[in-house]
Amino acid sequence: xxxxxxxxxxxxxxxxxxxxxxxxxxxxxxxxxxxxxxxxxxxxxxxxxxxxxxxxxxxxxxxxxxxxxxxxxxxxxxxxxxxxxxxxxxxxxxxxxxxxxxxxxxxxxxxxxxxxxxxxxxxxxxxxxxxxxxxxxxxxxxxxxxxxxxxxxxxxxxxxxxxxxxxxxxxxxxxxxxxxxxxxxxxxxxxxxxxxxxxxxxxxxxxxxxxxxxxxxxxxxxxxxxxxxxxxxxxxxxxxxxxxxxxxxxxxxxxxxxxxxxxxxxxxxxxxxxxxx
Amino acid sequence: xxxxxxxxxxxxxxxxxxxxxxxxxxxxxxxxxxxxxxxxxxxxxxxxxxxxxxxxxxxxxxxxxxxxxxxxxxxxxxxxxxxxxxxxxxxxxxxxxxxxxxxxxxxxxxxxxxxxxxxxxxxxxxxxxxxxxxxxxxxxxxxxxxxxxxxxxxxxxxxxxxxxxxxxxxxxxxxxxxxxxxxxxxxxxxxxxxxxxxxxxxxxxxxxxxxxxxxxxxxxxxxxxxxxxxxxxxxxxxxxxxxxxxxxxxxxxxxxxxxxxxxxxxxxxx
Amino acid sequence: xxxxxxxxxxxxxxxxxxxxxxxxxxxxxxxxxxxxxxxxxxxxxxxxxxxxxxxxxxxxxxxxxxxxxxxxxxxxxxxxxxxxxxxxxxxxxxxxxxxxxxxxxxxxxxxxxxxxxxxxxxxxxxxxxxxxxxxxxxxxxxxxxxxxxxxxxxxxxxxxxxxxxxxxxxxxxxxxxxxxxxxxxxxxxxxxxxxxxxxxxxxxxxxxxxxxxxxxxxxxxxxxxxxxxxxxxxxxxxxxxxxxxxxxxxxxxxxxxxxxxxxxxxx
Numbered sequence: 124x125x126x127x128x129x130x131x132x133x134x135x136x137x138x139x140x141x142x143x144x145x146x147x148x149x150x151x152x153x154x155x156x157x158x159x160x161x162x163x164x165x166x167x168x169x170x171x172x173x174x175x176x177x178x179x180x181x182x183x184x185x186x187x188x189x190x191x192x193x194x195x196x197x198x199x200x201x202x203x204x205x206x207x208x209x210x211x212x213x214x215x216x217x218x219x220x221x222x223x224x225x226x227x228x229x230x231x232x233x234x235x236x237x238x239x240x241x242x243x244x245x246x247x248x249x250x251x252x253x254x255x256x257x258x259x260x261x262x263x264x265x266x267x268x269x270x271x272x273x274x275x276x277x278x279x280x281x282x283x284x285x286x287x288x289x290x291x292x293x294x295x296x297x298x299x300x301x302x303x304x305x306x307x308x309x310x311x312x313x314x315x316x317x318x319x320x321x322x323x324x325x326x327x328x329x330x331x332x333x334x335x336x337x338x339x340x341x342x343x344x345x346x347x348x349x350x351x352x353x354x355x356x357x358x359x360x361x362x363x364x365x366x367x368x369x370x371x372x373x374x375x376x377x378x379x380x381x382x383x384x385x386x387x388x389x390x391x392x393x394x395x396x397x398x399x400x
Numbered sequence: 401x402x403x404x405x406x407x408x409x410x411x412x413x414x415x416x417x418x419x420x421x422x423x424x425x426x427x428x429x430x431x432x433x434x435x436x437x438x439x440x441x442x443x444x445x446x447x448x449x450x451x452x453x454x455x456x457x458x459x460x461x462x463x464x465x466x467x468x469x470x471x472x473x474x475x476x477x478x479x480x481x482x483x484x485x486x487x488x489x490x491x492x493x494x495x496x497x498x499x500x501x502x503x504x505x506x507x508x509x510x511x512x513x514x515x516x517x518x519x520x521x522x523x524x525x526x527x528x529x530x531x532x533x534x535x536x537x538x539x540x541x542x543x544x545x546x547x548x549x550x551x552x553x554x555x556x557x558x559x560x561x562x563x564x565x566x567x568x569x570x571x572x573x574x575x576x577x578x579x580x581x582x583x584x585x586x587x588x589x590x591x592x593x594x595x596x597x598x599x600x601x602x603x604x605x606x607x608x609x610x611x612x613x614x615x616x617x618x619x620x621x622x623x624x625x626x627x628x629x630x631x632x633x634x635x636x637x638x639x640x641x642x643x644x645x646x647x648x649x650x651x652x653x654x655x656x657x658x659x660x661x662x663x664x665x666x667x668x669x670x
Numbered sequence: 671x672x673x674x675x676x677x678x679x680x681x682x683x684x685x686x687x688x689x690x691x692x693x694x695x696x697x698x699x700x701x702x703x704x705x706x707x708x709x710x711x712x713x714x715x716x717x718x719x720x721x722x723x724x725x726x727x728x729x730x731x732x733x734x735x736x737x738x739x740x741x742x743x744x745x746x747x748x749x750x751x752x753x754x755x756x757x758x759x760x761x762x763x764x765x766x767x768x769x770x771x772x773x774x775x776x777x778x779x780x781x782x783x784x785x786x787x788x789x790x791x792x793x794x795x796x797x798x799x800x801x802x803x804x805x806x807x808x809x810x811x812x813x814x815x816x817x818x819x820x821x822x823x824x825x826x827x828x829x830x831x832x833x834x835x836x837x838x839x840x841x842x843x844x845x846x847x848x849x850x851x852x853x854x855x856x857x858x859x860x861x862x863x864x865x866x867x868x869x870x871x872x873x874x875x876x877x878x879x880x881x882x883x884x885x886x887x888x889x890x891x892x893x894x895x896x897x898x899x900x901x902x903x904x905x906x907x908x909x910x911x912x913x914x915x916x917x918x919x920x921x922x923x924x925x926x927x928x929x930x931x932x933x934x935x936x937x
Contacts, residue, residue, distance in 0.1 A: 432759065433759075435755055435759075436755060436756060436759035436760075439751075439752035439753075439755040439756045439759075440756050442748070442749075442752050443749065443752050443753065443756065443812045443813070443816065443893075445812070445813050445816070446813065449808050449809075449813065453807075453808075456807050457807065460803070460806075460807060480710065481710070481711065481712075483707075484707035484710060484711055485711075487703075487704075487707055488704075488707055488708070488711070491704065524919070527918070527919040527922045527923065528915065528918065528919065529882065529883070529885060529886045531798060531886045531889055532885070532886060532889070532896075532899065532915070532918070535889070535899070535900070535903050536728075539724075539728055539903060539908075540721045540724050540725040540728055541717065541718050541721040541724075542714065542717040542718075542720075542721070544712065544713065544714055544717070545711045545712065545713070546711070546713055546714075546718050546721075549711075615794070615796055616796065618796055618799065619796045619798040619799055622798055622802070622889065622890055623889060623900075632799065633802070636802055636803070636806060639806075644803075648795065648799070651794075651795065651799070652791070652794050652795070655794045655795075656790075656794060659794075
């Protein structure tokens with residue numbers, strides 16, 4: 124059971140990402156967090172395992188307050204939370220199997236890591252998970268040879284190798300095409316249900332959230348503005364979360380703003396070049 | 401549109417630079433030429449020497465030929481020693497530079513102090529030339545290849561360390577984050593998250609430096625630090641130009657060969 | 671888990687070299703070579719053993735660095751800088767014709783081969799070797815040093831220049847040629863604008879490199895601060911040596927800073 128109370132996060136740049144978020148996840152359910160870009164979705168998820176240090180507030184997982192742990196205790200706590208990333212974040216130059224086994228790093232010592240000798244039960248589990256996510260026979264393939272969907276499958280399997288009590292999922296489908304997105308969502312939700320693991324899932328695709336989540340939390344400007352069943356997402360609620368728009372088709376897609384756009388070359392640069400030449 | 405306006409919009413002269421830019425440009429030109437001339441004056445170069453320079457040079461070449469092929473027996477051992485100095489020096493460098501590189505990378509260092517220490521070592525190592533390091537180590541260990549090996553090591557630490565540290569600073573942050581999120585220890589994060597990403601760059605840089613070191617170790621003998629430089633130095637001082645010719649040819653062959661090997665290996669691993 | 675299949679419990683990472691025999695062979699070769707090189711290096715162990723106390727002694731005699739002969743020091747540093755400046759200037763100027771000749775897409779075959787040959791030979795021999803030959807021809811002093819650095823700069827800048835010209839997109843060359851331009855016009859309109867920034871950048875970098883190298887060519891008597899350093903080591907004047915070393919590091923630093931600043935402005 125995860126309880127987040129009055130969580131605040133202010134970045135050194137002064138940007139307020141979270142403005143007092145409180146929520147409880149007490150059932151083995153998939154909780155989708157939706158909201159516009161910059162609403163604090165990613166920060167919220169990263170505060171749970173302290174990849175981002177919260178400014179104030181508490182995150183309690185099964186009785187332990189994560190925010191108060193020392194580095195060492197935090198590592199032990201992180202073992203209990205599996206995380207899945209938007210950009211997969213695999214170790215590109217290692218094989219699929221090594222990537223899966225890296226999910227066990229919290230449980231094995233450095234020497235075993237160094238020799239790549241993991242316990243037999245870990246390896247059996249890894250083969251099982253490879254089967255489950257549909258990557259049978261890929262164990263010796265290097266991660267950089269995989270497609271996006273395949274990489275995300277490896278990412279999911281790595282997170283589940285931890286046998287987590289909680290899954291943190293950060294925009295798992297934002298870099299994938301619609302069909303692969305649905306496949307990936309089906310795998311995540313299926314695995315969470317099979318294992319009774321609650322999952323906290325950031326997503327900006329409202330339709331995907333509606334069709335796969337048990338519960339939806341709407342975030343706007345670092346605050347919870349909606350918390351309820353997916354069928355409670357009506358025009359009024361969506362307007363509250365995202366702002367004014369024609370929601371009649373409820374096909375709303377969060378827009379990825381200015382990603383990968385190059386700044387134009389400044390004229391001053393060319394002048395200084397010429398001046399010296 | 402008035403006539404004046406039309407004239408302003410379509411001027412008959414077009415210049416690429418504004419007068420100010422042109423002025424700045426010419427100021428640079430004049431400044432550079434002035435500095436060069438001033439330096440030439442200061443150095444008090446005996447220009448008369450240049451009158452017969454071509455004669456001298458031709459004479460030298462003539463005296464180098466035909467190379468004294470029998471001398472090759474004397475050249476072979478020092479030549480092999482030269483390669484050994486470069487290889488062993490590079491090997492020691494690798495062992496020492498590896499941890500220093502992790503200290504000198506912002507994202508893997510422990511704290512500001514360790515970062516500063518790492519950077520300081522790298523900068524000191526890089527600022528002193530191999531031959532000067534040779535002088536220092538000859539003063540410590542006495543003449544011989546040991547001083548040469550340490551001279552190579554001392555100079556290469558800065559080179560390797562700097563390039564590896566830069567590679568470490570450019571690793572994909574997301575991957576490191578993901579490994580941290582599994583509850584891995586600091587050492588495990590380095591080993592699984594960071595190292596595989598920088599390994600090809602490390603090997604490439606090591607091979608590249610080995611190739612540079614071969615070239616550097618050919619002159620270490622001038623300060624007594626072993627290798628082919630020793631006999632080259634004595635042959636030159638004895639004006640035994642036919643021996644010098646054969647030594648230069650052998651150095652040329654070895655350096656070109658090592659460059660070739662280095663390029664071939666680097667192409668395969670990346 | 672849905673499928674009850676029994677999964678393997680062991681897995682080994684595939685090696686970089688698939689064939690185990692080849693992998694072990696390669697490792698054995700490397701180890702053998704290292705052993706051989708260790709074995710053949712002639713080491714005077716007692717002398718090396720005395721090295722560590724000697725190092726301590728050396729360092730104690732180096733401290734504190736002796737800057738009292740700062741006039742000599744300053745003269746040496748000044749000479750090094752002047753050598754570097756003169757060599758860079760002339761190297762930069764003469765690298766243009768050589769570089770043009772060494773560009774495969776511009777020069778006729780024999781000219782190209784000749785220019786490339788000059789570049790390869792001068793690049794392969796270490797500066798200090800070139801310096802000592804010049805010392806024998808022109809005698810001790812900065813002239814030999816200047817010539818050494820000049821030759822090194824010439825071949826370095828020419829090589830870079832030639833590679834840049836070779837890597838130029840052929841389209842713009844063709845476009846200017848298509849207007850009926852002659853070779854000199856081609857140079858001015860098609861080649862210069864494309865190459866100039868890089869050429870200046872490389873030249874400035876070479877000035878920085880020349881400053882660094884000017885500190886060593888003196889060790890074989892070719893002038894500059896290196897000559898002063900060598901003399902101080904020969905006289906066991908270690909506190910002065912340290913002062914010189916510190917000055918060299920400072921000089922290299924300033925050179926690197928200056929070069930980075932200029933190159934930053936060029937961009």
